[in-house]
Amino acid sequence: MNSVDNGLGVEKVHVWRGDLHVLRGVSLQVTPGELVHVAGPNGTGKSTLLRVITGLLHPEQGTVTWCSRAIDRFRAEYQAQLTYLSHEPALKGDLTALENLRFAVGLKRQVAPAELREALGHTGVAHCADLPARVLSAGQRRRVAMARVLAMRASLWLLDEPFANLDAQGSELVSELLRSHVLQGGLAVIVAHHELRIECPLRRLELHA
Amino acid sequence: MSVGPVEVFLLVMRRELRLSFRRPEQLLQPLVFFLIVTTLFPLGLNLQLSLLRDMSPGVLWVAALLSSLLSLDALFKSDADDGTLEQLALSGQGLVLIVTAKTCAHWLVTGAALVLVAPLVAIALNIPSVAFATMMVSLAMGTLTLSWLGAIGAGLTVGLRRSNVLLSLIVLPLAMPLLIFGAAATDRAISQISPAGALYFLAALCVFTCTLAPFAVTAALRITLE
Numbered sequence: 001m002n003s004v005d006n007g008l009g010v011e012k013v014h015v016w017r018g019d020l021h022v023l024r025g026v027s028l029q030v031t032p033g034e035l036v037h038v039a040g041p042n043g044t045g046k047s048t049l050l051r052v053i054t055g056l057l058h059p060e061q062g063t064v065t066w067c068s069r070a071i072d073r074f075r076a077e078y079q080a081q082l083t084y085l086s087h088e089p090a091l092k093g094d095l096t097a098l099e100n101l102r103f104a105v106g107l108k109r110q111v112a113p114a115e116l117r118e119a120l121g122h123t124g125v126a127h128c129a130d131l132p133a134r135v136l137s138a139g140q141r142r143r144v145a146m147a148r149v150l151a152m153r154a155s156l157w158l159l160d161e162p163f164a165n166l167d168a169q170g171s172e173l174v175s176e177l178l179r180s181h182v183l184q185g186g187l188a189v190i191v192a193h194h195e196l197r198i199e200c201p202l203r204r205l206e207l208h209a
Numbered sequence: 210m211s212v213g214p215v216e217v218f219l220l221v222m223r224r225e226l227r228l229s230f231r232r233p234e235q236l237l238q239p240l241v242f243f244l245i246v247t248t249l250f251p252l253g254l255n256l257q258l259s260l261l262r263d264m265s266p267g268v269l270w271v272a273a274l275l276s277s278l279l280s281l282d283a284l285f286k287s288d289a290d291d292g293t294l295e296q297l298a299l300s301g302q303g304l305v306l307i308v309t310a311k312t313c314a315h316w317l318v319t320g321a322a323l324v325l326v327a328p329l330v331a332i333a334l335n336i337p338s339v340a341f342a343t344m345m346v347s348l349a350m351g352t353l354t355l356s357w358l359g360a361i362g363a364g365l366t367v368g369l370r371r372s373n374v375l376l377s378l379i380v381l382p383l384a385m386p387l388l389i390f391g392a393a394a395t396d397r398a399i400s401q402i403s404p405a406g407a408l409y410f411l412a413a414l415c416v417f418t419c420t421l422a423p424f425a426v427t428a429a430l431r432i433t434l435e
Binding site: 106 | 217224227231287290291292293295297298300303307
């Protein structure tokens with residue numbers, strides 16, 4: 001785990017989408033060992049906020065900082081320390097679950113297949129490791145994507161609806177993974193519709209239309 | 210342990226090739242297209258052998274350009290659709306490097322394959338075998354340049370639905386110099402005149418595109434990701 005001095009800061013971020021003012025001066029601080037739950041009705045810019053934090057989307061106003069430095073100044077270095085799970089599980093249907101993970105995680109760090117199988121085991125899809133991702137169910141794909149999040153060993157987790165498509169057991173599993181990540185000093189920003197029941201330092205950020 | 214640029218390049222390349230070979234039909238389509246289009250010309254025009262020989266470099270090159278275009282549309286599209294492109298951009302590795310590896314892999318399965326089947330087509334078009342070497346070298350440089358030009362177009366149009374026609378409209382005008390010098394090189398080789406001048410021009414275009422296009426593609430993709 002990378003050591004983090006001050007964590008993540010989002011300061012008065014404004015984003016327009018065409019004429020639509022999506023984010024109106026959102027500010028947020030996340031310190032190591034803390035989870036922030038971004039909540040709010042549809043269309044209030046929760047996913048947009050997450051994309052701003054990843055550095056994929058440049059806000060029209062405001063800054064995102066990591067360890068008190070603006071991320072624009074060291075984007076690649078910053079992005080190497082985060083892992084992002086979007087609506088799409090970002091798996092190639094023609095590759096097996098394991099091949100998908102090997103590629104995605106392999107870009108971040110050297111990784112052995114055994115370790116990836118272990119990560120798949122943690123999320124309960126070890127038996128899917130050698131199946132092409134296209135034959136997996138939506139829930140299984142989500143679990144494979146979660147295994148990728150886990151195997152990245154990033155200090156900052158940015159998860160967009162990590163509970164989507166998951167059964168009760170799967171949701172519990174993700175909660176548990178989040179809890180242990182945060183308790184080990186990691187940071188997490190989660191977009192989720194329902195209430196989180198995770199026993200760790202948790203803060204809620206409500207976005208309004 | 211961090212991952213070096215060479216490893217990243219190979220990793221992306223291996224993945225792209227693996228993906229291509231899992232879909233052999235997509236791999237074969239441009240090649241079959243190339244073969245069929247070049248076969249249509251002699252059939253449709255009912256030419257005399259000498260006329261065919263005069264026209265063949267142009268026919269060969271136009272067919273090669275069009276068949277290379279066929280697969281360019283998909284270069285970034287599937288990655289953009291399934292969210293992989295975001296993951297690539299967030300990998301902490303330079304997107305330029307990843308884009309370069311992707312385009313090189315794309316050229317290997319389309320352009321290089323086309324170069325290999327070109328002698329077959331050349332025989333059908335009555336191109337003498339003395340010109341084969343020049344034809345293959347010029348096609349190799351031409352298709353590589355086209356892959357890069359196409360990658361710029363694919364990067365720009367990746368966010369659009371039905372981008373295929375727009376992509377052709379962007380890329381084909383840029384590909385005109387390739388057609389002119391490529392066909393000229395082949396033509397000269399057929400007439401047994403030194404094709405060096407045209408080949409040098411092609412090589413210059415190739416180097417120019419290969420060095421600058423990766424940055425243009427990356428910039429185009431970054432705009433798309435916003």
